Amino acid sequence: MKQIKADVAVIGAGTAGMGAFRNALRFTDNVYLIENNVYGTTCARVGCMPSKLMIAAAEARHHALHTDPFGVHLDKSSVRVDGAEVMNRVKSERDRFVGFVVEDVMAWDESKRIMGHAKFIDEHTVQVDDHTQIRADRIVIATGSRPVVFPQWQALGDKLIVNDDVFSWDTLPESVAVFGPGVIGLELGQALKRLGVRVEIFGLGGLLGGISDPVVLQEAVEIFGAEMTLHLDAQTETQLTAEGKVQVRWTQEGERGTFTADYLLATGRRPNVDNLGLENLPIELDARGVPVADPHTMQTSIPHIFIAGDASNQLPLLHEAADQGKIAGDNAGRFPNVQAGLRRSLLGVVFTHPQIATVGARFATLQAQYGERFERDVVIGQVSFRNQGRSRVMLVNKGVLRVYADKATERLLGAEAIGPAVEHLAHLLAWAHQMHMTIPQMLEMPFYHPVIEEGLRTALRDAAAKL
Numbered sequence: 001m002k003q004i005k006a007d008v009a010v011i012g013a014g015t016a017g018m019g020a021f022r023n024a025l026r027f028t029d030n031v032y033l034i035e036n037n038v039y040g041t042t043c044a045r046v047g048c049m050p051s052k053l054m055i056a057a058a059e060a061r062h063h064a065l066h067t068d069p070f071g072v073h074l075d076k077s078s079v080r081v082d083g084a085e086v087m088n089r090v091k092s093e094r095d096r097f098v099g100f101v102v103e104d105v106m107a108w109d110e111s112k113r114i115m116g117h118a119k120f121i122d123e124h125t126v127q128v129d130d131h132t133q134i135r136a137d138r139i140v141i142a143t144g145s146r147p148v149v150f151p152q153w154q155a156l157g158d159k160l161i162v163n164d165d166v167f168s169w170d171t172l173p174e175s176v177a178v179f180g181p182g183v184i185g186l187e188l189g190q191a192l193k194r195l196g197v198r199v200e201i202f203g204l205g206g207l208l209g210g211i212s213d214p215v216v217l218q219e220a221v222e223i224f225g226a227e228m229t230l231h232l233d234a235q236t237e238t239q240l241t242a243e244g245k246v247q248v249r250w251t252q253e254g255e256r257g258t259f260t261a262d263y264l265l266a267t268g269r270r271p272n273v274d275n276l277g278l279e280n281l282p283i284e285l286d287a288r289g290v291p292v293a294d295p296h297t298m299q300t301s302i303p304h305i306f307i308a309g310d311a312s313n314q315l316p317l318l319h320e321a322a323d324q325g326k327i328a329g330d331n332a333g334r335f336p337n338v339q340a341g342l343r344r345s346l347l348g349v350v351f352t353h354p355q356i357a358t359v360g361a362r363f364a365t366l367q368a369q370y371g372e373r374f375e376r377d378v379v380i381g382q383v384s385f386r387n388q389g390r391s392r393v394m395l396v397n398k399g400v401l402r403v404y405a406d407k408a409t410e411r412l413l414g415a416e417a418i419g420p421a422v423e424h425l426a427h428l429l430a431w432a433h434q435m436h437m438t439i440p441q442m443l444e445m446p447f448y449h450p451v452i453e454e455g456l457r458t459a460l461r462d463a464a465a466k467l
Contacts (some may be wrong), residue, residue, distance in 0.1 A: 001130065001131060001132065001133055002132045002133070003133055003135070004132060004133070004134045004135070005030075005134075005135050006032045006134050006136040006137070007024075007028040007030040007031060007136070007137050007138065007333075008030070008032070008136060008137070008138045008139070008140065008329075008332045008333060009031075009032045009034065009118075009134050009136035009138075009139050009140070010024065010031065010032070010033050010139075010140045010142060010329070010332075011118045011126065011139065011140065011142060011143055011276070012034070012035065012142035012143040012144055012309070012311065013033055013034075013035035013105060013113075013142075014042055014043075014144045014309060014310075015041045015043060015309060015318055015321040015325060016142040016144070016308040016309025016310070016311070016312075016321040016322070016328070017035070017143075017144075017309065018041070018104070018105065018325065019308070019321070019325025019328075019329055020140040020142055020306075020308055020325040020326070020328045020329035021033045021329065022329065023325070023326050023329030024140070024329040024330075024332050024333035026329075026333055027333030028333055031112060031333075032112050032113075032114055032136070033108070033112060033113050033114070034114045034115075034116065034126070034128055034134075035113070035114075035115055036116055036118065039101065039102045039105045039106075040102055041098075041101050042145070043318045044094070044097040044100075044101050045094065045098055045164075046163060046167055047163075047318075048318055049093070049094060049097045050090050050093075050094040050167040051163075051167075051184075051187055051188060051191070051351070052351060053093050053094065054086070054090055054166075054167075054188070054195075055190075055191045055351055055352075057086045057089070057195060058190070058191040058192070058193075058194035058195045059194065059353060061079060061081055061194055062194045062353070064076075064079045065079055066395075069395055070395070081172070081195050081196050083169075083171035083172030083195075086172060086195065087169050087170055087172065091167065091168075094167060114128050114132055114134075116128035116131065116132065117129055117275070118276065119275070119276060120276055120277035120278060120280050120281055121133070121277065121280060123281055123282075123302055123305070124136060124137065124139075124304075126139065137304060137335070138304045138305070138306070138332040139305050139306070139332070140298075140305075140306045140308060140325075140328045140332050141273065141300075141305065141306070141307040141308070142307070142325060143273060143309075143311045144272050144309055144310045145269040145270060145272050145310035145316060146269060146272045147163065147266060147267075148266065148268035148270050149162065149266050150266075153266065155240065156238060156239075156240060156246055156264055157240070159240065159244065159245075159246045159262070159263055159264060160246075160263070161265055161266070162265070162267070163184050163188060163265065166188060166265065172196070173261075173262040173263055174197065174198060174262055175197060175198035175199070175260070175261040175262050175263075176189075176192055176197055176198070176199055176261050176262065176263050176264075177199075177200055177202065177238075177246055177259055177261040177263070177264045177265065178192075178201045178202065178265045178267060179201075179236075179264060179265065179267065179268075180202075180266065180267035180268045181201050181202075181203035181208045181209065181230065182203075182207075182210055182268070183209060184267040185201060185203075185265075185267035186201070186208065186209045186224070186350060186352055186356075187351055187352055188267065189201045189228065190224065190352050193227065198261070199228055199229075200229040200230075200231065200248075200259045200261075201229070201231065201232075202231045202236055202248065202250065203231065203232045203233065203234070204232075204234070205232070205233060208220050208221055208224065208230070209356045209418075210348065210350065210358065211356060211358075211416060211418070212362045212364035212416065213362070213363035213364075213402055213416040214363075215382070215400060215402060216356075216363075216400055216416045216417060216418055219399060219400045219418055220418045223398050223399065229259075231250050231252050233252055234250040234251060234252040235250065235252070236248055236249065236250045237249045238264060241260065245261065245262065246261045246263060246264045247260050248264070269310070269316065270288070271288065271290045271310060271311045271312070272311055273290055273291065273307075273311050274289055278291065281302060281305075282301075283300055283301055283302050284301035286313060288313060290307075290311070290312070290313035293312055293314075295314060295343060296327075296341060296343060297327065297331055297340055297341065298312065298324055298327045298328040298331065298341075299338055303335075303336070303338075304335055304336075306328035306331060306332050307328065308321065308324035308325045308327070308328040308329075309321035309324055309325060312324060315346065315348075317347075317348060319347070323341070323342065323343065323344065326341060327341030344430070344434055345359065345360050345430045345433040345434040346358065346359065346360055346361070346414075346430075347359055347427070347430040348426075349422070349423045349426055351423070354385075354396065354398050354399045354419050354420050354422070355419065355420070355422045355423055356417070356418045356422070357415070357416070357417045357418075357423060357425065357426035357429075358416050358417075358426075359415045359416075359426050359429040359430045359433055360404075360412065360413055360415065360429070360430070360433040361404065361413045361414035362414060362416060363404070363414075363416055365414070366378055366404055366414065376407070377406065377407050377408065378404055378405070378406065378407065378413065379405045379406075379439075379466040379467055380402055380403070380405075380463065380466075381402070381403045381405070381439070381459040381460055381461070381463025381464070381466065382400060382402050382403075382459055382462055383400065383401050383455045383456070383458040383459040383462065384399075385397050385398060385400065385401070385419045385420060385452075385455055386398065388452065388458070389449075389450045390450045390452045390454065391419075391420050391452055393450065394420065396420035396421075398418075398419065398420070399417065399418040399422070400417065400418060400419065401415065401419055401422065401455060401459050402415060402416055402417065402459070403415040403429070403439075403456075403459050405438075405439050405463050405467065407466075407467060410438040410440060410467050411438050411439075412429070412433050412437055412438070412439060414433065415429050419452075419455070421452055424452075425453060425455070425456050428453065428456065429456070439460055439463050439467060440467075442460050443460050443461065
């Protein structure tokens with residue numbers, strides 16, 4: 001077995017791992033990158049990029065079918081989706097994005113890239129399959145996440161798919177049962193529905209799209225529920241029919257029903273840390289078995305071991321993985337001189353139509369933080385997009401934006417929203433939040449007319465009046 005002595009070993013070559021490797025190299029040349037699958041990152045291969053390609057195709061069909069209110073009448077029978085062409089573009093562009101990432105990896109020293117499954121032997125030793133053992137002074141865990149598949153679904157065989165599988169289709173199916181109404185499930189569910197696939201979405205607990213604000217959640221349930229069938233708090237049983245279809249029997253609030261589909265799509269994910277040999281380390285784990293880490297340094301309870309990206313059980317977002325990877329790589333490289341890295345304001349977007357956005361502190365976070373003082377000390381400014389000028393002009397007037405401010409300091413605390421193009425409003429809010437701006441200061445900023453951003457001004461004015 002090959003023996004290697006390293007200053008830093010990075011386990012995982014996704015967004016976080018690449019960032020950690022790149023930044024550790026700023027301090028030492030003796031850095032090794034270990035990958036057990038393929039290069040290309042989750043985002044590029046099976047995440048943010050291919051999903052947006054599918055969403056773009058779905059929006060094209062949806063717009064073509066909804067021109068009548070503008071006085072523009074098309075022959076709707078001529079709007080035809082060619083599933084093979086849709087998936088060909090998705091895969092072609094996906095491969096292009098992946099190619100850029102792989103080019104970056106291949107430019108690094110081949111002798112410092114090791115393929116295989118890594119497992120901890122002790123605090124400083126990692127074994128890669130049965131061919132290499134690395135003794136490293138510092139180690140970064142950046143192993144990403146993987147789909148969650150419950151045991152009761154295993155009997156479905158190849159009719160059980162995860163979101164990774166969707167982007168390998170050669171054409172579109174007729175029907176899909178989507179399990180998981182979170183970000184991935186909602187985005188893919190709506191996209192498939194708008195491409196003409198029969199879709200029903202199943203979940204537990206009544207949540208949708210990661211929304212914690214009850215007002216925004218109710219609006220979202222009404223909007224998406226009008227477009228597709230939602231079972232957000234359902235007990236389900238699944239089985240294969242004699243025809244090889246997936247049959248979902250569901251019960252919710254006294255109602256019962258059955259949905260038969262070509263596939264069951266499981267959209268949940270979990271940090272990929274359970275097969276790393278963590279049991280061989282005296283490392284502190286959270287309730288999910290994930291190493292606990294300082295979010296500012298990415299340092300675990302073992303000082304020379306760091307963790308970053310989806311594996312860290314923090315925020316499973318690409319920009320967060322990139323930031324965490326940089327912090328972990330910097331600190332592993334210059335250890336023991338560990339320093340806090342830049343952590344930006346929370347910014348999350350769900351690319352449905354209308355979009356969902358979260359900025360700064362979520363409603364539920366503020367409730368927990370302020371406790372009994374929440375209603376007294378937190379001001380909420382709100383705007384409905386139903387009568388917002390530019391939104392009505394464009395016939396995208398659905399949704400609500402809620403901004404949260406501290407009554408004493410007047411500072412923006414956060415926001416949650418569902419509405420037209422709120423990815424752009426969310427960036428304005430995130431910049432203001434990171435700059436610690438107050439509501440009056442935000443109202444001093446320019447707003448053009450007529451733009452959807454005027455809706456943000458209305459919500460800020462509502463908050464200012466309550467301050």
